[in-house]
Amino acid sequence: MRTETDRARFEAVYTDTYDQILGYAVRRCERPEDAADVVAETYAIAWRRLDRLPEGDEARLWLYGVARNVLANHRRGRLRRERVAELTAEIADVYAGTSGGDGVEFRDIARAFRELSDGDRELLSLVAWEGLDHAQLAKVLDISRNAVRIRLHRARRRFAKALARGGVTVNHVVMESL
Numbered sequence: 001m002r003t004e005t006d007r008a009r010f011e012a013v014y015t016d017t018y019d020q021i022l023g024y025a026v027r028r029c030e031r032p033e034d035a036a037d038v039v040a041e042t043y044a045i046a047w048r049r050l051d052r053l054p055e056g057d058e059a060r061l062w063l064y065g066v067a068r069n070v071l072a073n074h075r076r077g078r079l080r081r082e083r084v085a086e087l088t089a090e091i092a093d094v095y096a097g098t099s100g101g102d103g104v105e106f107r108d109i110a111r112a113f114r115e116l117s118d119g120d121r122e123l124l125s126l127v128a129w130e131g132l133d134h135a136q137l138a139k140v141l142d143i144s145r146n147a148v149r150i151r152l153h154r155a156r157r158r159f160a161k162a163l164a165r166g167g168v169t170v171n172h173v174v175m176e177s178l
Helices: 004-026 032-048 057-095 106-115 118-128 134-141 145-165 172-176
Strands: none
Touching (some): 032 057, 057 118, 106 118, 118 145
């Protein structure tokens, strides 16, 4: 539980350093909204780790370090999303116009897959393409096996709905293999 003293200290550091940290992020991000996300995450971390936040000008330097790490994570996430989008586009290109049997077009499946969130695509990809089981997924995602089971069930359900919107019907057995 944070005290009023903690809040006042954080607000003072925020007021003193915001313009500098924002400038740092803006100069390193392609889009202003990305810079805003980096700054917000930087200060969220500062609030959570207020006990580690140094005093005086050292706080600004510490925040630069935090912002640097947040930027690195942001870049990795952006690259990961771009790779998934490229892979999905490549798959769609390979299978465009070809049939998967029973009149199912692979491009319809790829389109439904692209509609999913990054998290759902990643989870389903780890199962279908990498062949990971629940225990392995739990380790990779650093969550419990029960959380994996729930997330996977929900991702499969959302994928099935996206497929249905695209006119693709898939039986239960196929969905469980994902």
